[in-house]
Amino acid sequence: MDILSLFVTVPVLTIVALVFTKGLKQARIISMVGSFVQLGMAINLIFAYFKERAINDSIMVFTKDVVWFEQFNIHYAIGVDGISVALLLLTSIVVLAGVFISWKMADLPKEFFISLLVLSTGVYGFFISIDLFTMFVFYEIAVIPMYLLIGIWGSGPKEYSAMKLTLMLMGASAVLLVGILGIYFNSNADGGVLTFNILEIAQVNIPFEAQKLFFPLTFIGFAVLGALFPFHTWSPDGHASAPTAVSMLHAGVLMKLGGYGVFRVAMYLLPEGAMHWDWFFIILAATGVIYGAFGALQQKDLKYINAYSSVSHLGMVLFALLMLNKTAWNGAILQSLSHGFMTALFFALIGMIYGRTHTRDITKLGGLLKVIPFISAIYVIAGLASLGLPGFSGFVAEMNIFVGAFQNEELFYRIATIISVSAIVVTAVYILRVVGIMLMGPIKNEAFLSIPKVTWYEKTGILLLLIPIVGMGVAPLWLSDMILESLQPFIQGVL
Amino acid sequence: MNFSNFLLMRHEILLLTITLLLLISEIFIHKNKKGSLVHLAIFLFGIHTAVGFLHLDESSLFGGMFRTNTMIHFFKNILNIGVFILLLKSADWLQEKIVNQNRGTEFFILLFSSLLGMYFMISSGDFLMFYIGLELSTLPVAALAAFETTKRISSESGIKLILSAALASGVSLFGISMLYATSGSIYFNDIADVIISSNLTILGFILFFAGLAFKISLVPFHFWTADVYEGAPISVASYLSVISKGAAVFILMVLLFTVFKPLMHVWENLVYVVALATMFIGNLFALRQQNMKRFLAFSSIAQAGFILLGLITGNLLGIATIVYFVLIYIFSNLAAFGVVQAISLKAGKENMDDYNGLYRTNPLLSLVMMLALFSLAGIPPVAGFFGKFFLFTAAASKGYYFLVFLAVVNVTISLYYYLLVIRAMFIRKSDNPIPFFKSKLYMRLGLLITVIGILALGLYSPLYDYIYKLSSVFN
Numbered sequence: 001m002d003i004l005s006l007f008v009t010v011p012v013l014t015i016v017a018l019v020f021t022k023g024l025k026q027a028r029i030i031s032m033v034g035s036f037v038q039l040g041m042a043i044n045l046i047f048a049y050f051k052e053r054a055i056n057d058s059i060m061v062f063t064k065d066v067v068w069f070e071q072f073n074i075h076y077a078i079g080v081d082g083i084s085v086a087l088l089l090l091t092s093i094v095v096l097a098g099v100f101i102s103w104k105m106a107d108l109p110k111e112f113f114i115s116l117l118v119l120s121t122g123v124y125g126f127f128i129s130i131d132l133f134t135m136f137v138f139y140e141i142a143v144i145p146m147y148l149l150i151g152i153w154g155s156g157p158k159e160y161s162a163m164k165l166t167l168m169l170m171g172a173s174a175v176l177l178v179g180i181l182g183i184y185f186n187s188n189a190d191g192g193v194l195t196f197n198i199l200e201i202a203q204v205n206i207p208f209e210a211q212k213l214f215f216p217l218t219f220i221g222f223a224v225l226g227a228l229f230p231f232h233t234w235s236p237d238g239h240a241s242a243p244t245a246v247s248m249l250h251a252g253v254l255m256k257l258g259g260y261g262v263f264r265v266a267m268y269l270l271p272e273g274a275m276h277w278d279w280f281f282i283i284l285a286a287t288g289v290i291y292g293a294f295g296a297l298q299q300k301d302l303k304y305i306n307a308y309s310s311v312s313h314l315g316m317v318l319f320a321l322l323m324l325n326k327t328a329w330n331g332a333i334l335q336s337l338s339h340g341f342m343t344a345l346f347f348a349l350i351g352m353i354y355g356r357t358h359t360r361d362i363t364k365l366g367g368l369l370k371v372i373p374f375i376s377a378i379y380v381i382a383g384l385a386s387l388g389l390p391g392f393s394g395f396v397a398e399m400n401i402f403v404g405a406f407q408n409e410e411l412f413y414r415i416a417t418i419i420s421v422s423a424i425v426v427t428a429v430y431i432l433r434v435v436g437i438m439l440m441g442p443i444k445n446e447a448f449l450s451i452p453k454v455t456w457y458e459k460t461g462i463l464l465l466l467i468p469i470v471g472m473g474v475a476p477l478w479l480s481d482m483i484l485e486s487l488q489p490f491i492q493g494v495l
Numbered sequence: 496m497n498f499s500n501f502l503l504m505r506h507e508i509l510l511l512t513i514t515l516l517l518l519i520s521e522i523f524i525h526k527n528k529k530g531s532l533v534h535l536a537i538f539l540f541g542i543h544t545a546v547g548f549l550h551l552d553e554s555s556l557f558g559g560m561f562r563t564n565t566m567i568h569f570f571k572n573i574l575n576i577g578v579f580i581l582l583l584k585s586a587d588w589l590q591e592k593i594v595n596q597n598r599g600t601e602f603f604i605l606l607f608s609s610l611l612g613m614y615f616m617i618s619s620g621d622f623l624m625f626y627i628g629l630e631l632s633t634l635p636v637a638a639l640a641a642f643e644t645t646k647r648i649s650s651e652s653g654i655k656l657i658l659s660a661a662l663a664s665g666v667s668l669f670g671i672s673m674l675y676a677t678s679g680s681i682y683f684n685d686i687a688d689v690i691i692s693s694n695l696t697i698l699g700f701i702l703f704f705a706g707l708a709f710k711i712s713l714v715p716f717h718f719w720t721a722d723v724y725e726g727a728p729i730s731v732a733s734y735l736s737v738i739s740k741g742a743a744v745f746i747l748m749v750l751l752f753t754v755f756k757p758l759m760h761v762w763e764n765l766v767y768v769v770a771l772a773t774m775f776i777g778n779l780f781a782l783r784q785q786n787m788k789r790f791l792a793f794s795s796i797a798q799a800g801f802i803l804l805g806l807i808t809g810n811l812l813g814i815a816t817i818v819y820f821v822l823i824y825i826f827s828n829l830a831a832f833g834v835v836q837a838i839s840l841k842a843g844k845e846n847m848d849d850y851n852g853l854y855r856t857n858p859l860l861s862l863v864m865m866l867a868l869f870s871l872a873g874i875p876p877v878a879g880f881f882g883k884f885f886l887f888t889a890a891a892s893k894g895y896y897f898l899v900f901l902a903v904v905n906v907t908i909s910l911y912y913y914l915l916v917i918r919a920m921f922i923r924k925s926d927n928p929i930p931f932f933k934s935k936l937y938m939r940l941g942l943l944i945t946v947i948g949i950l951a952l953g954l955y956s957p958l959y960d961y962i963y964k965l966s967s968v969f970n
Binding site: 074167171175213 | 869884896900907922
């Protein structure tokens with residue numbers, strides 16, 4: 001078995017093993033072992049990638065191609081570049097952290113971990129696919145378990161949120177399907193055969209009319225998962241109702257599929273369409289950035305605050321991608337990674353706070369720094385990373401995005417950039433507001449004095465997420481180099 | 496005439512033999528052991544299904560009235576598999592409710608005659624054979640729909656079916672007579688040569704189309720569907736929604752792609768409109784159904800709308816994707832009906848609310864249902880996804896992007912109501928859930944086969960390639 005197919009095989013094997021477990025203890029051990037192996041493989045893949053890159057300068061490495069449906073020229077085609085390697089690492093870390101955070105999942109534990117791993121299988125498969133059909137299959141596999149995860153183990157208006165999220169995302173994937181078929185039937189424009197292979201389609205000059213028609217479909221299809229304004233409404237409700245680990249995985253990993261898909265499929269394969277529609281989606285993305293920030297400012301529920309902040313941060317990813325230059329793209333990928341770790345950390349912390357105080361309403365919380373110093377301190381760190389303080393991952397990402405965005409000299413881009421940059425200020429306000437109200441000040445509730453300490457598994461989960469945030473902030477260059485190198489084909493293809 | 500030619504009718508002759516054998520055997524079975532009739536029927540039909548897979552050449556009989564080729568042959572096998580699963584999952588119901596009324600053979604004779612009618616309809620080489628097949632496949636089902644004689648609603652459903660079916664086949668026959676008037680022949684091959692798009696031909700074609708549209712329950716000929724499904728025994732409802740629909744789709748496809756090929760510019764538009772109407776009406780009406788049988792009725796109307804997306808292409812890709820989709824649909828829908836039937840038999844409950852909390856009492860049954868619904872909704876990695884994706888690809892290959900777009904909108908609508916059932920089973924809790932029960936061996940075997948089908952048919956790609964290769968016989 002090749003090094004990449006293992007990324008799909010291991011979770012599947014873990015799921016099979018989980019089927020035969022009984023009770024929480026066995027289920028969580030199996031899931032932990034499975035996710036741990038996965039993390040080891042992801043780290044190993046990074047080293048292997050560097051080694052392979054030194055001798056192999058094709059766009060994708062570790063490629064494998066198996067014919068699946070001959071008639072339609074559908075292949076199971078996989079391969080990675082620097083971007084997908086980084087995202088695979090992100091995924092494996094967040095999944096493992098999610099397993100640790102769900103250590104005490106009491107209700108139907110086996111089913112919970114199985115659904116979680118099905119989701120992660122979809123995500124891994126998506127990041128390694130270079131065939132549109134395979135990619136689409138994995139995309140839907142990643143989305144559908146969310147319905148059960150939120151519906152069964154969620155809280156609040158969970159039935160409503162689960163249905164809303166699933167229908168919006170599957171509706172988006174349905175639109176995407178039309179886009180993919182459009183690309184497929186134009187992939188012989190240069191006289192070749194019809195193909196779903198991304199690398200092959202990238203060599204084809206798809207007629208401009210077709211690009212104009214199918215770019216918005218493909219873009220919207222993916223971008224809904226990346227919380228593109230005004231299709232972001234599933235995200236706050238979904239995140240607020242989901243159980244902790246699911247919020248982590250969803251905001252941390254699943255939403256990254258949106259940005260990745262937009263970049264790898266919509267923009268890479270339909271570059272002229274991207275240029276044509278650029279202005280329209282920049283307006284939407286910039287609106288999302290600023291709208292999400294102000295939305296977060298208004299909310300009292302911790303999860304809603306974080307969900308709106310995700311809308312804002314992922315708006316930045318889409319915004320940067322649409323800026324169509326190398327620095328901004330690099331920033332977009334870094335922002336995806338940074339936001340993945342950060343938001344997963346936030347949701348983990350919120351889950352812990354909620355588990356102890358039984359409320360997520362910040363007006364009812366206060367003085368938490370005195371009772372749960374560990375959680376509170378990490379919350380501050382995560383907050384600082386989120387508002388882009390130098391030394392953390394957020395800074396590196398946002399710096400790149402806005403430096404890149406400012407390189408476009410036209411007035412329209414300038415205005416859009418200035419509007420988006422101003423969101424950083426709002427971000428600082430809503431983060432510090434939460435820190436001030438929730439962590440500082442007097443202890444609002446007597447009951448807080450007796451809340452339990454942080455356990456080892458919670459600490460492990462937290463540390464897993466904290467290390468990369470600091471690591472990316474302190475030593476961003478190796479990652480940045482890896483991504484920049486992989487941006488080369490995009491620069492040739494799109495610009 | 497060489498008698499070995501009759502071997503071309505192997506399916507038909509064998510099925511007829513089985514039917515007669517069952518009829519005779521009832522005389523010899525002791526009246527306390529009538530249950531063994533069901534074993535015998537399943538055994539014989541199993542053999543029949545297996546024998547069907549032996550190779551058969553392309554040829555025709557009776558001066559072209561009856562024809563067969565590898566694709567027709569394959570399609571009969573698909574129907575056989577469907578009926579076999581149907582028998583497996585009906586076995587409990589037959590043994591508990593029907594056999595002790597001494598009506599076991601009656602059921603099998605009616606069911607098998609109807610299947611025999613479908614064989615002839617599929618194999619027909621002229622409109623006479625087609626019409627005889629159509630009638631033979633419909634009339635026994637009406638008797639079957641009214642099979643639970645103690646229930647008024649069952650008789651009502653039988654009456655509804657026979658009246659609407661009679662009207663539909665009458666209309667169809669009228670259409671055929673017009674076609675005969677314009678072309679001077681009832682043989683498919685002759686008509687195909689001389690057909691031109693005159694007003695009378697088009698009128699005749701549309702009337703003929705209406706008759707088959709009734710069997711497939713395409714909008715606006717779908718009104719009977721929900722009522723009949725609700726009243727009929729679940730075995731019969733699933734037969735109507737799977738086997739009967741599949742056979743009608745197949746012959747409609749063959750006729751459109753061969754005989755009516757010159758009229759393509761006419762029926763393209765017709766199919767376009769009917770496909771949209773069928774998808775939207777089926778899906779929108781399914782949204783608020785509470786009774787599981789009515790729910791599946793509207794869902795199966797909507798599925799027929801998706802099939803039309805392959806029909807509109809008029810090429811080999813369309814044939815292959817439709818046959819593939821129907822095969823998958825048979826497995827998915829039979830699984831869904833199977834679960835409904837198991838629950839209805841053991842707990843006597845048929846409403847969606849009764850399914851609340853089912854996963855916690857009957858996890859396996861809920862999982863089967865979930866797979867079936869995912870397959871119907873078209874979610875990977877189960878087979879339904881591949882079926883739908885290929886249908887959409889077929890439609891898109893002709894440039895019908897807008898139709899595909901509206902179809903995917905419908906897929907999303909349909910996902911909503913399929914998720915409602917999943918919500919009831921997995922998310923909702925109930926004070927009075929359906930208690931744990933174990934179905935008998937046949938039912939479990941039937942569900943197992945459908946689950947294997949749902950999981951394997953999509954991922955195992957050589958099957959599709961095989962079907963595509965077969966479809967070239969219509970070139």
